[in-house]
Amino acid sequence: MDKTDKSLIDAHLQGDSEAFGELVRRYGDSLLGYLTKICRNREQAKDLFQETFRKVHEKAHTLKSSHFKSWLYTIATRVAMDSSRRSNRVRTVSLNSRAGCDGDNCPELGASLAEEAHDPSHEAVVAEQKEQVRRALESLPERQRVTVVLAYYQGLSYREVAAALNCSIGTVKTQMFRALRTLSQRLPDVSGVAK
Amino acid sequence: MKRHLTEEELIQHKFKLTSDDQAAAHAEHLSGCAECRQRLERLDQKFAALDLLREDVSASDELISQAIAQAKQPVRRKTIPFGKYHWLGTAAAVLVLGLTVFIGDFGRQETERTRSVDSTESERYTYHDRSSSRPELEKEDRPRLISKGLGDKDGSRVQLDDTATGRELATSSPPAPSTKSVERRTEDFTVDPTTRPDADISPRSYAFAPHGPGSAPEKKDATAGQRTSGLSTPELTDITTVARTETLEDVAALPGTVAGESVLAKISEKPPFAPASAIELVTLPRRDSVQLTIYNSADLTLVREKRNLTLKMGWNWLQLMWANTLIDPTSLSLEPAAQGGKIDVQQLVFPARLRELGRWLIRSEISGQVPFEITYFTSGLTWRAFYMGTLSQDEKKMRLQGYVRVANGSGEDYENAQTRLLVGKVNVLDKIADLAKRQYAYDRPGETPRSGGRSSQWSTHSVNGNFWFDSRRSVSEFDGLDLKEIKKEGLSEYFLYTIEGTETIPDKWGKRLPSFDIEDIDVESLYKYDEERWGSHTIRFVSFANDDEHNLGETPIPDGSVKIYGNAGEQGYLSYVGGTNIKYIPVGEEVELNLGAARLVEVEPKLMSFETENYVFDNKGNVAGWDELRTWQMEITNTRPLPVEIEITRGFGTPYWTLQTDALHDKHDATHARFETQLQQRSKKKLEYTVTTYHGRRQEQINE
Numbered sequence: 001m002d003k004t005d006k007s008l009i010d011a012h013l014q015g016d017s018e019a020f021g022e023l024v025r026r027y028g029d030s031l032l033g034y035l036t037k038i039c040r041n042r043e044q045a046k047d048l049f050q051e052t053f054r055k056v057h058e059k060a061h062t063l064k065s066s067h068f069k070s071w072l073y074t075i076a077t078r079v080a081m082d083s084s085r086r087s088n089r090v091r092t093v094s095l096n097s098r099a100g101c102d103g104d105n106c107p108e109l110g111a112s113l114a115e116e117a118h119d120p121s122h123e124a125v126v127a128e129q130k131e132q133v134r135r136a137l138e139s140l141p142e143r144q145r146v147t148v149v150l151a152y153y154q155g156l157s158y159r160e161v162a163a164a165l166n167c168s169i170g171t172v173k174t175q176m177f178r179a180l181r182t183l184s185q186r187l188p189d190v191s192g193v194a195k
Numbered sequence: 196m197k198r199h200l201t202e203e204e205l206i207q208h209k210f211k212l213t214s215d216d217q218a219a220a221h222a223e224h225l226s227g228c229a230e231c232r233q234r235l236e237r238l239d240q241k242f243a244a245l246d247l248l249r250e251d252v253s254a255s256d257e258l259i260s261q262a263i264a265q266a267k268q269p270v271r272r273k274t275i276p277f278g279k280y281h282w283l284g285t286a287a288a289v290l291v292l293g294l295t296v297f298i299g300d301f302g303r304q305e306t307e308r309t310r311s312v313d314s315t316e317s318e319r320y321t322y323h324d325r326s327s328s329r330p331e332l333e334k335e336d337r338p339r340l341i342s343k344g345l346g347d348k349d350g351s352r353v354q355l356d357d358t359a360t361g362r363e364l365a366t367s368s369p370p371a372p373s374t375k376s377v378e379r380r381t382e383d384f385t386v387d388p389t390t391r392p393d394a395d396i397s398p399r400s401y402a403f404a405p406h407g408p409g410s411a412p413e414k415k416d417a418t419a420g421q422r423t424s425g426l427s428t429p430e431l432t433d434i435t436t437v438a439r440t441e442t443l444e445d446v447a448a449l450p451g452t453v454a455g456e457s458v459l460a461k462i463s464e465k466p467p468f469a470p471a472s473a474i475e476l477v478t479l480p481r482r483d484s485v486q487l488t489i490y491n492s493a494d495l496t497l498v499r500e501k502r503n504l505t506l507k508m509g510w511n512w513l514q515l516m517w518a519n520t521l522i523d524p525t526s527l528s529l530e531p532a533a534q535g536g537k538i539d540v541q542q543l544v545f546p547a548r549l550r551e552l553g554r555w556l557i558r559s560e561i562s563g564q565v566p567f568e569i570t571y572f573t574s575g576l577t578w579r580a581f582y583m584g585t586l587s588q589d590e591k592k593m594r595l596q597g598y599v600r601v602a603n604g605s606g607e608d609y610e611n612a613q614t615r616l617l618v619g620k621v622n623v624l625d626k627i628a629d630l631a632k633r634q635y636a637y638d639r640p641g642e643t644p645r646s647g648g649r650s651s652q653w654s655t656h657s658v659n660g661n662f663w664f665d666s667r668r669s670v671s672e673f674d675g676l677d678l679k680e681i682k683k684e685g686l687s688e689y690f691l692y693t694i695e696g697t698e699t700i701p702d703k704w705g706k707r708l709p710s711f712d713i714e715d716i717d718v719e720s721l722y723k724y725d726e727e728r729w730g731s732h733t734i735r736f737v738s739f740a741n742d743d744e745h746n747l748g749e750t751p752i753p754d755g756s757v758k759i760y761g762n763a764g765e766q767g768y769l770s771y772v773g774g775t776n777i778k779y780i781p782v783g784e785e786v787e788l789n790l791g792a793a794r795l796v797e798v799e800p801k802l803m804s805f806e807t808e809n810y811v812f813d814n815k816g817n818v819a820g821w822d823e824l825r826t827w828q829m830e831i832t833n834t835r836p837l838p839v840e841i842e843i844t845r846g847f848g849t850p851y852w853t854l855q856t857d858a859l860h861d862k863h864d865a866t867h868a869r870f871e872t873q874l875q876q877r878s879k880k881k882l883e884y885t886v887t888t889y890h891g892r893r894q895e896q897i898n899e
Contacts, residue, residue: 021263028254028262036252049254050262057266130247137248153249173212180206180242187244 005068009060020060024053027072030154034073037137037149038080048083052076070163073156077146077164084142129188136186144179151176200224200231205238462509466541466556483566486613487700488691489578489601491753496576496605498522500569501532506559513555515569520606526572529555537561575605576700578616580710580755582777584788585769586718586737588762590837593718593739597710597752599692603700611697618690618753618779690751716745724798725844732792733841735773740785752780759790795835796874798843801828803883811892820891829882833874843870847886851894856884 003011003022011019031052035045055075063071137145143165150161151172158176162169200208200221207213208221225231254262488497504513517524524545531538537560544554559565578601585594599616603609700706718739723729737759742748756776760769773790780786804826811820833839850865863869874880889897 017267020266021259024259024262024266028259029252032254032258033250033252037248046258049258050265053262054266054268126247129244133244133247152245176210177203177207177212180210181203183245184202184206184238184241187241189241189244 004066006063006066009063009068012057012060020057023056023068027069031072031076034149034154035076035080037153038077038142038146039083044083048076048079051083052079055079067160067163069156070160073150073154073160073164074166077150080146081142132186132188136183139186140179140182144175144182147172147175148179148183199228200234202234202238205231205235209235209238209242462558462560466558467510482610484613484697485609485611486615487576487609488615488617489576490617491578491580494574494577496573498569498571498573498609502567502569503564504567505564506538506557506562508559508562511557511559513557515553515555516551517553518551521573521575521604522607523572523574524551524553526570527553528570529557530568530570532566532568534561534565538565573605573607575603577602577604580753582752582755582757584737584757584759586720586759586761586772588764590720590737590761591718592714593716593737593759594712594714595716595747596712597755598707599710599753600705600707601698601700602705603702606702608699608701610699610701612700613697614694614700616692616694618692618751690753713746716747720839722793722796722839722841723844724841726800727844727846729792733796733798735790735793735796736787737790738785738787740783741780742783748782751782752777752786754779757788759788795833796839796841797832798841799830799832800845801830802826803828809893811896813892818891820889820893820896822893823888823890824885825888826885827883829870831872831874831880831882833876833878833880836876838873838875840871840873843872843882844868845870845884845886847888849888849890851889851897853887853897854884855887856882858882858884860884 003019005023005026008019008023008026012023028049032045032049035048035052036042039045039048052072052075056072059075065071137148140148146165147161150156150164151158156164158169158172162172165172204213204221208218208225211218213221225235483501483503485501486499488499490496504511513529515527527543529540529543531540539558541556541558544556546552546554578599580597580599582598583596585596587593601614601616694708698706716739718737721736721738722733723736724733739745740747741752754777756774758774759772761772762768763770773788775789775791777786777788802825804824806824807821808824809820809822810818813819827845829843831841831843833841844863844867846867848866852866852868854860854868858870859872860868860870868884868886870882870884872880872882
């Protein structure tokens, strides 16, 4: 039987070195996915991933409730937002990214994906649409983007999102609604395109 | 919802961003609107684009191990090379220097101010000792001020003004020994027993102020800009404990909390005229339980509360404030619920010139907590019964649901109150509301109405209550709920309903409680036509009896309003049939509900002929008597899909009449005849009668 998050945290606090690893493995994929969506590039997401778990390790004793997931996303969101503020001041470029692709504008992305695809034309369209969706998401104010990612992609309930963002459910719904209203005007029409 | 949903509403519906009610309304509209469904599908397709980014991101083992390893590394603290920021050192030094100067100056000012206050307080005490009348006012101000801070409507929470209360406690009660400054202040305030003959029996005063949230004192605090902090009961208990320890030190020789006989001598036989000092200890006794008996015939509620008071041996003052409530102060009664032989509630004093305040003088031979029962009348709590009847499709059966609505406009929250509702008319000398609104407790009601007093207008919020009156059968849809039983019992001329358990009725709230739910009550539908009473309209009645045959008869039915609905179809839709008010229905009594004018059953009387005959003349040849013959035809129309029974009452204006007709009828009274007939659905019928009325001497002849 899987241990609960709280019991793993308790075990970690009592010196069980395996417990923390178990938590990282349990939430690693979803957290990396979350950070990838709200960051500009994947390398930055990996950095934030490590930073998030470093803070979890450091602040584990402050977790009072049993809602580890919300708490984890709270930390991740703060880490990402702090990083975003820093990156607004200092522009970073991933050395692994292709030349001319800084995450905002990646003209070669569609072409590269098309090369790897079985049906180049179709995949190129999909890649283009993905890019449009990504841009639409990134065009949202940070708070709205985080709300949409948490609620839509990470599958958190509005209550969990509220807990993660430390706000009321009403605020979450308002942010969500504003974000969706904006997205409805900016999202591409994907009818007929296989997901 | 008739209009189409906007795109925003569709988004809210799709992502469940609306309330349940709105979601249900949207869903209902969508189920019947193809256009909106189509738009919703388009929206679904648009938002499907979001799923393009729903890619499986997996954290590699390497990343995970890196994260674990990095997390376990000791936290790197960021160090600031001070030499690099040497200007910071300068700024810090200036800041520290400035603060030191400021604090030193402020401390000196504070010391001066404290001395000034102390001297003022000392003067006040000195003056108080010299005079017995003027200091009364000074003393009254103090509990009032403290009550502002402590005022809480139910006794469960206390609002303490931090600064004010600290000052009050410091001046009025022995201080906490930990603070040196307070100790010094207490020394300043220590009154020499030789100058205070009543010092050794200094009564302890308590205050509880059951005023509502919008009370004037609280508003005053707010306008003064003082921050108040809510303290829960434990803090209150702490304060009480400190004071009680102090008290017990006085009677340290006693075992436990009960004083021995030897200590009785210490209690002065002569009761104090008024509290000997300003309030030594002010506490808010917690209301442990409360019972409400609400009378519906008068604006009257009997409240019985139990509170634990901490008494000291000797004379104690208990202060009660009823600001912003509708309590009748003259009805206040205080009785110890335990230790009755050792506690004597001597008098209730309404100090002069102080409004909405009373003080009980209590002589106690013991020290410690004692439960007390406080009883008083208040107005503003009402209850009202109302009923909903649902007729079956054939209108021969009816389901009757009874409800009781309890409303609280008393200005006081009653938490966890045992609530009893009394049916019956009580004789009230003065209206409690008038008694409560007197300027002073000893005024006659209505003499000086308080300006800005409570308005009897107050809004109510209907709250679903989980109550249940005892009924003969449970209803399946309520099976899952924790329903409360309401016990019913006869009480002299009255009938008492007691709601099971306790219920919280906050001020300005109303609660609707299900009373009973009886199905399959046999009812009779009857149409009545009486031109003299209702004009040309036919009136519809539904009648049943409050007895065993009608599945009722267990208890009287309190007066209230009834709304009757008809079952309009298989889906259970209801249609409003009519409503009326009913009076108190004792057990066994028949009740007839007037549902108002019926449109589908009509009676149209027509005078077909008029004749006079049988003239009688007197000796002078003048007409002294005659007969009048009128032939009436009444056309009765039933356009309903159900057969109906109709009762037609005809008046003749004289007790001297005879009737010739084939229709079924009887003499209703001296001047009226009543016809009863039945009509099939959607049919017409004609009734004809000829009435002969006798006038003048013909009346005598008929009698003979």
